[in-house]
Amino acid sequence: MKRSVLMLLFLALLVVGPAAHFAGASESPIRMAVLQSDIHQLAFWVALEKGFFTKNGVSVDLVGVFKAGPEIMTAFSAGELDMAYVGEAPATTAVANKAANVVVVAQVNTEGSALVIAKDNTAIKSLADLKGKMVAIPGHSTVQDFLLRKALKNARLNPASVNIIVLKPPEMISALRTGQIDAFIAWEPHPSKAATMGVGQNLATSGGMWPGHPCCVLVTDKGFIAKQAEKVRAVVAAHVQATDYIYHNAEEAITIGVKSTGMDEATVRKAMQNVHFTYEINVEGEKEYVRFLSELGLIRIDNPDGFVDQFLQPKILRDILHQ
Amino acid sequence: MSIRLEITDLKKVYAGNTPETVIDVFDGMNFSIQQGQIFSIVGPSGCGKTTLLRLIAGLEEKTSGGILLDGKSLTGCDEQVGMVFQEYALFPWRKLVENIEVALEIKGVDAAVRRTMAMQYVRDFGLEGFENAFPKELSGGMKQRVAIARTLIANPQVVLMDEPFGSLDSQTRNVMQEFLLKIWEERKDTILFVTHNVDEAVYVGDRIAVLSPRPAGILKIFDVGLDRPRNRTGKEENRIKSDILQLLNASAAVRPPS
Amino acid sequence: MKGKRIIPPIMLLLLWQLLSATGVIPAFKLPSPVQVAAGLADLIGTGMPPGHLLHLHVYYSLQRVLLGYALALATAVPLGLLMGWSRTVCAMIEPLVEIVRPIPPLAWIPLSILWFGIGIKSAAFIIFLGAFFPILLNTINGVRGIEPVLIEAARMLNAGRRFFFLNVLVPGAMPSILTGMRIGIGVGWMSLVAAEFTGVRQGYGLGYMIMTARDIQRSDEIIAGMLVIGAIGLGIDACLQLAERYLIRWR
Numbered sequence: 001m002k003r004s005v006l007m008l009l010f011l012a013l014l015v016v017g018p019a020a021h022f023a024g025a026s027e028s029p030i031r032m033a034v035l036q037s038d039i040h041q042l043a044f045w046v047a048l049e050k051g052f053f054t055k056n057g058v059s060v061d062l063v064g065v066f067k068a069g070p071e072i073m074t075a076f077s078a079g080e081l082d083m084a085y086v087g088e089a090p091a092t093t094a095v096a097n098k099a100a101n102v103v104v105v106a107q108v109n110t111e112g113s114a115l116v117i118a119k120d121n122t123a124i125k126s127l128a129d130l131k132g133k134m135v136a137i138p139g140h141s142t143v144q145d146f147l148l149r150k151a152l153k154n155a156r157l158n159p160a161s162v163n164i165i166v167l168k169p170p171e172m173i174s175a176l177r178t179g180q181i182d183a184f185i186a187w188e189p190h191p192s193k194a195a196t197m198g199v200g201q202n203l204a205t206s207g208g209m210w211p212g213h214p215c216c217v218l219v220t221d222k223g224f225i226a227k228q229a230e231k232v233r234a235v236v237a238a239h240v241q242a243t244d245y246i247y248h249n250a251e252e253a254i255t256i257g258v259k260s261t262g263m264d265e266a267t268v269r270k271a272m273q274n275v276h277f278t279y280e281i282n283v284e285g286e287k288e289y290v291r292f293l294s295e296l297g298l299i300r301i302d303n304p305d306g307f308v309d310q311f312l313q314p315k316i317l318r319d320i321l322h323q
Numbered sequence: 324m325s326i327r328l329e330i331t332d333l334k335k336v337y338a339g340n341t342p343e344t345v346i347d348v349f350d351g352m353n354f355s356i357q358q359g360q361i362f363s364i365v366g367p368s369g370c371g372k373t374t375l376l377r378l379i380a381g382l383e384e385k386t387s388g389g390i391l392l393d394g395k396s397l398t399g400c401d402e403q404v405g406m407v408f409q410e411y412a413l414f415p416w417r418k419l420v421e422n423i424e425v426a427l428e429i430k431g432v433d434a435a436v437r438r439t440m441a442m443q444y445v446r447d448f449g450l451e452g453f454e455n456a457f458p459k460e461l462s463g464g465m466k467q468r469v470a471i472a473r474t475l476i477a478n479p480q481v482v483l484m485d486e487p488f489g490s491l492d493s494q495t496r497n498v499m500q501e502f503l504l505k506i507w508e509e510r511k512d513t514i515l516f517v518t519h520n521v522d523e524a525v526y527v528g529d530r531i532a533v534l535s536p537r538p539a540g541i542l543k544i545f546d547v548g549l550d551r552p553r554n555r556t557g558k559e560e561n562r563i564k565s566d567i568l569q570l571l572n573a574s575a576a577v578r579p580p581s
Numbered sequence: 582m583k584g585k586r587i588i589p590p591i592m593l594l595l596l597w598q599l600l601s602a603t604g605v606i607p608a609f610k611l612p613s614p615v616q617v618a619a620g621l622a623d624l625i626g627t628g629m630p631p632g633h634l635l636h637l638h639v640y641y642s643l644q645r646v647l648l649g650y651a652l653a654l655a656t657a658v659p660l661g662l663l664m665g666w667s668r669t670v671c672a673m674i675e676p677l678v679e680i681v682r683p684i685p686p687l688a689w690i691p692l693s694i695l696w697f698g699i700g701i702k703s704a705a706f707i708i709f710l711g712a713f714f715p716i717l718l719n720t721i722n723g724v725r726g727i728e729p730v731l732i733e734a735a736r737m738l739n740a741g742r743r744f745f746f747l748n749v750l751v752p753g754a755m756p757s758i759l760t761g762m763r764i765g766i767g768v769g770w771m772s773l774v775a776a777e778f779t780g781v782r783q784g785y786g787l788g789y790m791i792m793t794a795r796d797i798q799r800s801d802e803i804i805a806g807m808l809v810i811g812a813i814g815l816g817i818d819a820c821l822q823l824a825e826r827y828l829i830r831w832r
Contacts, residue, residue, distance in 0.1 A: 070796040077609050077798070090796070099609050099798030139796045140630050160632075165699065165784060166792070180698045297631030298797045382733055402739035412734035416752040416831045426738045428748075457831040477738065 029061035030231055033072050033084040036065045037170075037261045039188045039271045040109040040216040041085040043242040045260040046253060050245065052238035058231050067168060068139055076100040076221055082228075083220040083235055087187075091219050092289050093141045095311060096299035101222040103313040106236050107282060108216035108243075112275035113144050113206035114191035115151070117183045118176055119198055124183065127155035127204065133182035136167040136175060141298050143215050144185045144206075146289065149296075151209040176200055187215070189263050189271035196267045205274055212276070214285035225313075233316050236279075240320055243277050281314045325393075327358040327513045328379070328481050333388035335374060347538040348374050351388070354532055354541060356481075359511040363524035365567065366534030367575060372517045375539075376483045379515070380406050392480060405479030409486040411466040413458040413473070420445055420454040422469055426477035444472040448502075464495045468502065475512065484516045488523070497555075500527055504551060521567050525560050526553050533567055535574045542570050612801040617808070620801030624809070629802050630793050633784055639813065641785035642773055645701050649708025650769050657713050657765075658758060661720025662750050671721070678717065686711040686772045699781070707776035712765035719761025723754030756832060759825045763818060770814045787813075 034041045047053055053060045063080060066072045069090030075081045077100045085108055094100040115135075117124050124130060130152065137145045149159045167175060172184040177199045184190075185206075194200030206213060218239055225232045246253040250272075257268040286308050293299045301307050331353055337346040348371040356362040366372050377383045379390055381400035390397045397404065413422050420441045427437035445454045448468045458466055467487055474482060487503075488496045500523060507514065518524050524531050531545040545567065549559055594614050600606045601613030608616065621635075628634040664671040686707045697703040727750070735749045751758075777788025787810050794802040 068796075070798065073798055074795075093796075094798040097798045099800060140793045141797045163783070165781065166789070166796075167699075171694075175694075175699065178695070178698075180694070297627060380737060382736065400736045400739065404737070406734070406737045408730055408734060410728075410730050412728075412730045414731060414734075414749070414752070416755070416829075429738055429740050429744050459831060473738070 029059040030235060031061050031063045031080065031082045032235075033064045033066055033075060033081050033086070034062070035069065035072070035085065035087075035216075036067050037189065037263065038085075038216070039257055039261055039268065040112050040275055040277075042246060042253060042257050042260065042272075042275075043108060043239050043277060044085050045256050046245055047238040047242035049256050049259075050242070052241045052245075053235065056234035056237045058234040058238075060235070069142065070094070070139060073100045073102075076102055076219075081221065082224040083218065083232065085216055085218055087143050088214050088217045088286065089141055089143045089146060089289055089293070090139075091217060092286070092311065093293060093299055096290070096293065096301055096307065102219040103222055103225065104217045104219050104281060104286075104311060105225070105232060105313055106218040106239055106279045106317050107214060108218055108239075108277070108279070110212050110214050110276045110278055110282060110285070111205070111207040112215050112271075113147060113185060113187045114202045114274060115148065115183060115185045115204045115206075115209070116172075116176065116191045116194050116200040117203045118179070119195075119201050121182070121201075124203065127151055128157055130155075130183060131157055131161050132163070134163040134165060134180075136165055136172050136181045136184040136186075138169050138172075138186055139166055141293060141296075143213070144187065146292050147206050147209050147213065148185050150292070151204065154209075173197065173199055188274050189257075189261055189267050192267045192271035192274070193263055195270065196264065207274070207276070212282065212285070214282040214289075217281075229316070233320065236316050237320050240279050240317075243279050246277050279317060281312055281317065283308065283312060286312060325358050326355045327360075327393060328515065329355040329389070329391040329394075330379075331389040331391070333375075333378065333390065334386045335371070335378060335383075336386045350538040350540060352539065352541060354544060356513060356515060356530075358513050360529045361507060361514045361516055361527055363528030363531040364515070364517045364534060365519060365521055365524045365531060365571070366539060367536050367571060368519060370534050370536050370539045372519075372534060372539075373485055376406070376485050376515065376517055379481070380404055380483055402477070403480040404483065405474035405477060405481070406483045406485065407467070407470050407474050407487045409489045411458070411463075411470045411490075413466055413469055415458050418455050418457060419450060419461065419469055422458070423472045423476055425473060430477075440476060441472075444476055448472050448506075462495075463491050464499055467491070467499060471503070471506070475506070475510070480513065482512050482514045484514060486518055487516075489518070489520075496523070501552075503527065508551075521564050521571075522555065524567070525564050526555060531563075531567065533570050542574055609800070612804060616801045617804045620799065620803075621805035621808070623799075624790070624802055624805055629790050629799070629806075630784065633790070635790070635809065637785050638787050638790045639809070641781070641783065642777070642787040643813075645704040645776075645786070646708050646766075646769055646773050648701060649705035650712050650766055652705065652709045653712035653716055653765060653769070654762070657716035657761075658720050661717045661758075661761075662724055662746070662754065664717075665721040665724025665754065666750060678714070682714045686768075687775045690776065693776075704773070704776045704781070704786075707772050708769040711772040712769035715764035715768060716758070716761040719757045719764070720754055723757025723761075724750055726757060727753035756829050759821070759828065763821050763825070766817055766821065767814065770810075770817065774810060 034044050048060065064075060069087040072081070072084050072086045073090055073094035091102060091104070095102060124133065135148065137148060139145065152159045152162060167184070169186040169190045172186055172190065173194050175181045176184060176194065183203065191200065191202060195202070218236065220232050254265060254268050254272065257272060258265050261268060287304065290301060290304045290308060294301060294304065333349055333352040335348040337348065339345045352375070364372050364375070374383065378385045379397065381397065381404065392401070392403060420438065423444050424437040424441035427440060442454065445451055450465060450468060453461065453465065461469070488499045491499060504527065516527060525547065529547055531547060533542045535542050545563060547563060554560055598614045601608065601611065612620065624635040664674055689707060689710055693703040693706045697706055731749065731753065735745055740749065774788035774791065777786040778792050781789045787806060791803055791806040794806060
């Protein structure tokens with residue numbers, strides 16, 4: 001009795017084993033992630049909708065839609081992702097703290113955030129008025145965190161004199177409405193949503209605080225690009241096409257934006273006006289991030305320039321654009 | 324001497340859901356206890372001796388009949404009635420002396436005064452040195468002495484004792500009987516003493532009521548009439564014992580304990 | 582003999598260090614004990630977020646837990662004594678208790694913030710919910726577990742309501758109450774970390790500290806923070822055990 005069971009198992013393994021191997025070896029989709037309700041990453045959704053990935057010969061598996069950048073970086077650590085659209089600041093921090101090993105292959109957008117105060121707030125007229133107030137950021141070491149501190153410094157205000165707390169962007173709007181916070185800074189479409197809901201108004205846009213600042217980037221796992229550079233290239237190509245498409249087909253882009261963020265058309269339209277979609281990698285901006293994160297003590301890098309050189313990999317992008 | 328406790332036509336029925344489950348515990352019990360007497364009650368197990376005590380104590384309600392203390396009707400738990408339980412029922416979280424002084428504490432007696440009074444009992448009852456011990460550290464005999472002290476310190480008019488020495492071994496039992504008698508000689512409390520041990524009833528009681536099986540009634544009340552200290556193996560004592568035993572056996576044959 | 586109990590954890594630590602040092606466990610998945618120790622040093626000296634030192638995080642977290650726990654004690658013990666004693670009261674309140682009890686404290690976070698705002702009150706509320714039910718249920722059981730003969734003895738000694746409550750019910754139920762208290766503080770302390778994820782004023786709290794370390798991917802500090810949380814929980818329980826040993830030394 002026992003012998004026949006063993007024989008059966010052995011046979012099963014013989015069949016299943018190679019089959020699994022072959023099934024795995026054939027065109028496995030690229031595992032990707034994006035952020036939830038983030039209009040910055042519209043290019044991904046456009047590429048998906050218009051079939052740009054397939055046209056470039058690859059299939060993409062959206063493994064996860066995450067609530068914040070650090071969670072995407074954790075997924076990279078766990079080996080669950082090949083590529084992702086993510087904020088440049090969390091990506092920098094993760095790599096600098098040796099938690100994940102990714103490189104940037106294209107920019108996704110610059111600007112596209114805003115500092116929002118309550119609609120009926122008459123007390124706060126400028127950044128300097130934020131002294132002693134409570135301001136919410138999406139997380140430490142995020143782009144928005146950096147923007148806020150930079151803007152406060154420009155207004156000659158010590159960031160320590162402002163009560164900075166961390167909230168998830170969806171909670172920011174209700175916190176603003178119930179008066180638990182005086183202001184928040186978040187990525188689009190949340191500031192626009194606050195405006196269309198009649199809850200908030202922009203005190204400053206991120207473009208106003210730091211013109212042309214980099215925001216989201218397209219990253220890939222270092223191990224993945226080493227083994228499957230052609231696939232990375234295909235995704236970058238699709239990303240470039242999608243980004244161009246947004247410029248030439250604004251209305252259609254808005255429709256796709258509504259579908260992907262789940263927000264209403266008026267909000268998406270307003271949000272997109274605040275975002276600059278681009279694929280050109282902003283090197284100076286990244287260097288400023290590294291300086292900022294080091295100053296705050298969130299990362300420790302001996303050779304900042306060397307780090308940036310390793311982290312930003314514009315070669316594939318340049319090849320595509322030269323064609 | 325006057326009558327301290329009088330029981331007239333006492334009935335107790337536990338009403339059940341069906342006629343079969345109605346329990347008739349006593350069917351009209353009558354007896355009285357003189358002041359300063361030790362009144363023993365013996366009977367087969369399950370006949371309702373404990374229920375009788377609990378009715379007098381006020382822990383359960385009678386169905387009908389009279390319970391009179393010094394001529395006045397008793398209702399509920401009267402503070403003039405004290406009870407010593409077979410399981411001692413000492414408060415485990417209180418030290419020995421704190422257990423003794425509970426009744427005084429409840430009355431609102433000043434702390435120093437009640438402590439002095441309780442310590443007197445500690446000395447008189449041979450518990451010196453253990454006043455700060457917790458009940459878990461005491462032997463069975465000691466615990467029962469504390470329980471008795473706890474009851475007597477309140478000077479109740481009637482002391483009910485429900486098989487107080489039932490949990491003790493026979494050596495300690497004898498010692499405790501003598502202890503009880505010694506205390507009683509000085510205080511002359513009125514005691515209603517329930518036991519299933521005939522030897523004990525004869526050694527301790529002035530009068531002994533013998534109960535029949537359920538529904539219990541009094542078969543006979545014996546007047547012991549012997550001087551103390553009694554002889555555990557004396558001729559007179561043995562005669563009374565055998566009379567009681569005969570009575571119990573006869574009633575068991577007629578109505579086997581249910 | 583007490584020394585022997587330390588041997589298993591130390592062996593585990595050595596094994597962990599060995600596995601990390603040889604690369605069997607990669608550093609980004611699980612930092613080595615040495616790295617965690619360095620992370621702890623950072624938490625103490627530099628702080629996370631930088632400038633927010635560990636001892637202040639501990640202070641604020643303890644404050645929140647203490648408030649929530651004190652509220653739980655003050656409400657659950659008296660209510661439990663009442664419900665344990667009176668069948669009618671118990672029948673009235675028990676259905677409500679049984680409906681609310683299974684809801685995890687963390688599920689209350691959005692409501693809590695809505696009602697109490699972002700701050701110590703909403704965090705204390707979450708902890709209150711976590712600690713309340715174990716204390717309540719154990720108190721009720723404690724009262725029900727008092728030997729009936731003790732209650733009768735008290736009646737025979739003519740105990741009034743107040744004496745009964747303070748000198749029979751409370752000490753009689755105390756062993757169970759203390760058990761409930763130990764379970765309650767355990768649950769409360771565990772709920773704290775998650776309660777602090779959702780926003781703390783002043784930027785101090787152990788949960789907040791760990792969340793920030795997570796945001797910047799400092800897993801050495803995350804683990805160091807977890808160990809601190811565990812150690813404090815252990816310390817609190819040890820204190821309660823000491824109190825228990827004294828309060829029910831009569832057992």
